[in-house]
Amino acid sequence: MKSYDHKKIEEKWQKRWEEKELYKVENKTEGKENYYTLVEFPYPSGNLHTGHWYAFVVPDAFARYKRMKGENVLFPMGFDSFGLPAENAAIKHGIDPREWTYDNIAHMRDQIKRMGNAFDLSREVVTSDPEYYKWTQWLFLKLYEKGLSYRGKAVVNWDPVDKTVLANEQVLPDGTAERSGAKVGKKELKQWFFKITDYADRLVDDLEELDWPEEIKEAQRNWIGRSEGAILHFKIAPSVRNNTEQTQKNAEELPRNSASSPREAATSIEVFTTRPDTLFGTTYMVLSPEHRILEELKEKIENRDEVARYIDQSKEKTEIERTNEAQEKTGVELKGVKAINPGSREEIPIFVADYVIASYGTGAIMAVPAHDERDFAFAQKYNLPVKQVILPCKEDRNNPPQKGLEETEREVVVAFLKNNATGKYALLNWHGTLEGITTGIMGGIDDGETPEEAVLKEIQEEAAINNARVVRKNPWISSARYCASHKGVNRTSFAHWYICEVDSLSEQGEIPEEEAKLHTLIWVDEEEVLDALGPEDQKNMWSNFLRLSSILDSGKLIQSGEFDGLDSEDAKEAITKKVGGEMTSTYRIRDWLLSRQRYWGCPIPIVYDPEGNPHPVSEEHLPWLLPEDVKLGELTGKSPLATSKELHERVEHLFGVGWTPEYDTMDTFVDSSWYFLRYLDPYNETEFSSKEVQKAWMPVARYSGGAEHTTMHVLYSRFFQKALFDLGLVTESEPYRERLNRGLILGTDGRKMSKRWGNVVDPDEHVERVGADCVRTYLAFIGPYNEVGAYPWDMGGIAGVRRFLEKVNTLSEKVSDKEASEEITQLLHESIMKVGRDIESFKFNTSVSQLMVLSNRFAKEEEVPKEAFKTFLKLLAPFAPHLAEELWLSLRERGSTQNERGWTRNDSVHMQAWPEYDEALLKKPTAEIAIQVNGKLRGVLLLPLETSEEEVRAEAEKLPAVEKYLTEGEVSKVVFVPGKLINFVVKKA
């Protein structure tokens, strides 16, 4: 028996594939569609770890499958080679970061080759190569020209001992530095930013069109954190000035941002709110301690010392202290200064309090204690008035009133009538309690009736009047949480939902719309209902139905003068307009700070004139080289580039005496924001990536990577792509058509692999022992790849996969020219279908499992039919490319005159077409029919697929196990599913 010598096979084929350039991809191949699939390129840390294997090797099976399906597949690889570890290694061991990085790349490149991936390595990109970062700089300058890159102030964590900038992660919760232990301070530095906030809306809105997992979209939405609301202007009360008229006049004439002008005394404060409808309930205002207007109002504030003290205190607090929700709210009133509520015209007090964040919205809020939890807590503490201006429905969980305030009765939609003739829907409203129906058109419960029965009756009556037919009923009783605490009484609310089809329903005009809203019958048209429901949700009736009713019955305004009675949703815009505010959006996301006070990164191509004004380095000087004569690891408080003599000389030589370079380098996320475009055109010396080539490949069809990059790399590169799109430099506005987040491989103990636990699995050892094919197949088999799972490395599991491959190797010895049996042919075609389908959806585990099923079946045969086995090898090829290739050749040699020496590309199993399956052969000729009585399995019959109900029934009734139950009562119904089951419904006598 020929043993499975993985080492020999893998070495041989890797060499030969390379020689024959098997995986080289042209930008155009006659008769083939282009398909671009991508994995995140690695940082060259020195060694490929298990995570890299999982990230590269499983998507490789997909890329190989696509190739065999006849597509021209681009599957490139490169190195994201700028970054901190190189610099740290340099400081620690005195090695040049350049040398360290490129040695690592050389080593990892070899390791990658041993994976047996179908990477086209001729397109490799390395971000620290001057040929690459020349274009990173060029793109930076393009964004700079467009005003998308700017220099601004940033507050950074500053370690006064080490004299260095710290990342948030380097600051301990107690506010001291992780490294030096010094109390970390704040320092304002001039830093470079990208204006990603300009793209916030598009980054959110365009997610809609993308075929991405909801999980990823939602994470991006949360990260961007858009909220829609209004900017409203609150005037400072003129009484302080003693000159009412003039101040008001001034305020009206001044442009919006005048409040922040330092020369004019401040006259108004801007706030952002998502609830302009509650404006009339605003009883005070709060400014964040950092708000500029505090400085401008200084003269007027009577207790300015107290205020100043408070502001100093909050500066002392760390971010974590300040954002701790559990902490009691504190604040100080600005005595002697009042604001005017633009709605009610009342004078209201102004506070400074650190529960308001300077960096969000306008850094100032209008406080509505009746309708906001935080404002309520603050108002309680400082004894401020609470004024309720909305009567919400008591079940409105989104906008509950604060404790002890009034609620209205909610009307609940209970029926949903559709008029087939007009396509209109009618909603019937009703609300009740378990004790008895209290309101609604449908009257009460008759004696002996359950509430459900009562409602059903009413619905049917109502339907009959309208010539409607109830086609589905689906009543519920729910002990709904939102009602439990109502007025201290533990009441249970319930509601019912029916869909009725209506043959002819009275026209909308017959019931005045207003009346319909107030009472019980509400007319809406189909579009409105569908809009409210959304196409996907129509199944989730209960939740839709609540949502719908909350749309129809949301809170009504009170105490708001002319707006009273208006729906709170409608009031938002009306009130905003009335008081001269504007509807707008605010975002959580901040501009992307790209400056890094580091050495090993892409230099920012900017120089400063003697006055300190920034100027771009012109294109002809790119790449703006990273200097080599720097001193690393010195605690100068400046970026390492500042120590380069060469850089200074270069700048003075090119630009003039007194000119200085930018010392910071770019965030490495900039490098990786466009790398997928360089793969397309890696040798282009005149363009970063030609549009012609982009047209051929972009967007990336499927991009697989780590979940940790969802809100960083993926978001940043989407921004880049959009910005470049607007500049006319790229052909697509979204870079990735599909994005999938891969899971994590854990140590054998189920914990995250870490040196600390001593559970790090070295893939090289396993490759040595069982082979790359085995590790590849094992990683594909471990679990679904399209979900973010966490899978422990299982030694038994990998042994099982090795056994499988050995079995396949043995099977090849039994191959003969025998015809495949009908059964094997059927299984083969089923396997072609399943393996392909599951690779397509990244569920490689079930693909492998199907291959195992097929090989188990082959193993039962004395002789393995050759054609079937060849098909099997094609299915195996994406997972175990070396073994499949070896066995493919061995089969070929037998019947062919050509020997191994004459092997060409086209002889490769990887150049074969993916097998087709015959739909007709998928069905098994016989089926196991389940025999059920009242839904319980009582037996199984093996019958031809097409057996009729009568025959199945006759056969089934003969079974003793079934007969026993059939005689217990009368068979009232028989459910028959052809080829699947028969179910006898027996009513006991």
Added chain:
RNA sequence: GCCCGGGUGGCGGAAUAGGUAUACGCGCGAGACUUAAAAUUUCGUGAUCGCAAGGUCGUGUGGGUUCGAUUCCCACCCCGGGCACCA
């Protein structure tokens, strides 16, 4: 707190336009081969009652709809992740 995922044997996981739950692999048990072990191989393997035939229970918990629910609906619990004094 809000939002997004998810909860199935001892373990990784299969199966959802509602239709025989636990495919495939690991582990475990028994047998064959062997002087022996490993390797290989055959059979068994959700729980429970039973000598057996067979019964009962079983997809986080409690309800509902259905002839039939892991799958649909409601409520709750737990785990993972995103955001969070975000106005």
